[in-house]
Amino acid sequence: MAVDLLLGLQWGDEGKGKIVDVLTKNYDIIARFQGGPNAGHTLEFDGIKHVLHTIPSGIFHKNALNVVGNGVVIDPVIFKKELDALKKFELDIKSILLISRKAHLILPTHRLLDAASEASKGKAKIGSTLKGIGPTYMDKTGRNGMRIGDLELSNWKEKYRALADKHEAMIDFYDVDIQYDLKDLEEQFCAAVEELKELTFIDSEEFLYQAQKQGKKILAEGAQGSLLDIDFGTYPYVTSSNTTAAGACTGLGVAPNQIGDVKGIFKAYATRVGSGPFPTELFDEDGETMGRVGNEFGATTGRPRRCGWLDLVALKYAVQVNGVTELMMMKGDVLSGFKKLKVATAYKYKGKEITHLPYNIEAENVTPIYKEMNGWAEDLTKMSKVEQFPKALNEYIAFLEKELEVPIKIVSVGPDRTQTIHR
Numbered sequence: 001m002a003v004d005l006l007l008g009l010q011w012g013d014e015g016k017g018k019i020v021d022v023l024t025k026n027y028d029i030i031a032r033f034q035g036g037p038n039a040g041h042t043l044e045f046d047g048i049k050h051v052l053h054t055i056p057s058g059i060f061h062k063n064a065l066n067v068v069g070n071g072v073v074i075d076p077v078i079f080k081k082e083l084d085a086l087k088k089f090e091l092d093i094k095s096i097l098l099i100s101r102k103a104h105l106i107l108p109t110h111r112l113l114d115a116a117s118e119a120s121k122g123k124a125k126i127g128s129t130l131k132g133i134g135p136t137y138m139d140k141t142g143r144n145g146m147r148i149g150d151l152e153l154s155n156w157k158e159k160y161r162a163l164a165d166k167h168e169a170m171i172d173f174y175d176v177d178i179q180y181d182l183k184d185l186e187e188q189f190c191a192a193v194e195e196l197k198e199l200t201f202i203d204s205e206e207f208l209y210q211a212q213k214q215g216k217k218i219l220a221e222g223a224q225g226s227l228l229d230i231d232f233g234t235y236p237y238v239t240s241s242n243t244t245a246a247g248a249c250t251g252l253g254v255a256p257n258q259i260g261d262v263k264g265i266f267k268a269y270a271t272r273v274g275s276g277p278f279p280t281e282l283f284d285e286d287g288e289t290m291g292r293v294g295n296e297f298g299a300t301t302g303r304p305r306r307c308g309w310l311d312l313v314a315l316k317y318a319v320q321v322n323g324v325t326e327l328m329m330m331k332g333d334v335l336s337g338f339k340k341l342k343v344a345t346a347y348k349y350k351g352k353e354i355t356h357l358p359y360n361i362e363a364e365n366v367t368p369i370y371k372e373m374n375g376w377a378e379d380l381t382k383m384s385k386v387e388q389f390p391k392a393l394n395e396y397i398a399f400l401e402k403e404l405e406v407p408i409k410i411v412s413v414g415p416d417r418t419q420t421i422h423r
C-alpha cells in the first residue's frame with residue numbers, strides 16, 4: 001500500500017495539524033518525517049484547542065498508530081511537556097505512539113548554540129524558534145549526533161557529556177552574552193530522558209515497511225513548509241531539514257516508488273514568521289486585518305506572523321517540487337469582507353516579467369505582479385457544503401485550480417475539525 005504525504009506549501013502554519021487530524025480516520029498510521037519542536041500543529045475539536053510540536057497529529061484517534069520518524073529531532077524536555085498535556089485525554093500512549101531509534105536528540109546545549117548563533121548574526125538573524133533545530137541537524141550531518149537508540153546503551157551519559165562539553169566550548173567561541181545554568185538544564189533533560197525511555201522505541205523503517213506490506217494505510221505528516229526547505233526554500237532563511245516530499249523518503253525510509261497521494265496544503269493568503277524575503281507581504285491595513293481575523297500568531301513562539309497576498313509564483317514552485325496531486329485551501333473564511341483580493345501571478349525581476357521562482361526573491365530584486373479578483377462578504381465559517389459558497393469564492397478557487405493544474409479537494413472554513421468542506 002502506497003504512503004500518502006501531507007505537506008505545507010508555503011512558509012509553514014498552513015493548517016497541517018488540523019487536516020491530519022481530519023484525515024486520520026482514513027489511515028492506520030500517521031508518521032512525522034522531519035522537523036522537531038520548532039513546529040506547532042494546532043487541532044481543534046469539541047471546544048478544545050491543542051498544539052502538538054513533535055507528536056504526530058493523529059494522536060487523538062484511538063485506532064491510529066503515530067510514528068515519530070528517523071528524520072525528526074526530539075527534545076526530551078519539550079516532548080515530556082507534550083506528553084503531560086495529553087494526560088487528561090487518557091490515551092494509551094505507550095501503545096499508540098512509537099519513536100524511531102534513529103531520530104536525533106536535541107540536547108540543552110543545542111538550544112544554547114541556536115541562541116548564540118542567532119545573537120552573533122545581529123540583523124541577519126534567521127528568526128529561529130530557538131529550539132536547537134539547526135545545531136542538532138548540524139551534528140547529525142556532521143556525524144556527531146546522539147540518537148534515541150543511544151538512550152538504550154548503558155554509557156549514554158558519557159556520550160552526552162562529551163558532546164555537551166564540546167558544545168560549551170563552541171558557545172564560548174561565539175563570544176556573545178548568553179546567560180544559562182547548564183546544571184539546571186541538564187537535570188531537566190535527564191529527568192525527561194527517563195520518562196522518554198518509558199515509551200516504545202522502534203526500528204521505524206522496518207516497522208513501516210512491514211506495515212506497507214500488510215496493506216496498512218500510512219499518512220506522512222510534514223512540518224514547516226516548502227519555502228522553509230533547506231534546499232528549495234528561501235535560503236538561508238529556512239529550517240535545517242527537507243520539508244518537501246523527498247524528506248518523507250529519507251525521514252521515514254519509504255522508497256520513492258511507494259509514495260501515493262501528495263496532499264499539498266496552503267492558506268488562501270500567505271504568512272511567514274521569522275526573517276527572510278516575502279514578496280507579497282503587506283504592511284497596510286489589509287495585512288493587519290489578515291493577522292487579526294486569522295489570529296496569526298506563532299503556535300510555538302507566539303510571535304506575530306507577517307501576512308500578505310497569495311503568491312502563485314511561489315505556490316506553483318512548491319506544487320512542482322513536491323509533485324502535489326491534490327490541494328487543500330485553508331482559512332478562506334479570513335478573507336471574508338475584503339472587497340478586492342490580489343494574487344501574485346508573476347514577478348518583475350531584473351526588468352523582465354518571470355513566472356518561476358528565481359534564486360533571489362528579496363524586495364530589491366522582485367516586485368510581484370498581481371491579478372485582482374472580487375472578494376466575498378459572506379461569513380464562511382457556518383457553511384458545510386460547497387453549494388453554499390459565494391460566487392466570488394468559487395471564482396477564486398477555479399482560478400487557482402486553473403493556474404496550479406491540481407484540484408482543490410478540501411476547503412477549510414474555520415479552525416475546528418468540523419469546519420472542513422470536501423469537494
Ligand code: GDP
Nearest residue numbers: 013014015016017041042299331412413414415
Ligand atoms: P500548522 O503548523 O500547519 O499545523 O498550522 P498552525 O496550527 O501553526 O496554524 C494554523 C492556525 O490556523 C491554527 O491556529 C489553526 O487552528 C487555524 N486554522 C486552521 N484552519 C483554519 C481555517 O480554515 N480557518 C481559520 N480561521 N483558522 C484555521
Ligand code: IMO
Nearest residue numbers: 012013038039040127128129223224239273274
Ligand atoms: P510548522 O510545522 C512556521 C521558521 C522560523 C524561522 C525558520 C528557522 O508549525 O508549520 P528553526 O527554528 O527551524 O531554526 O527556524 O523557520 N519555522 C517555522 N515557521 N511554522 C513552522 O512549523 C516553523 N518551523 C520553523 O520561524 O523563520
Ligand code: MG
Nearest residue numbers: 013040041299
Ligand atoms: Mg504551525
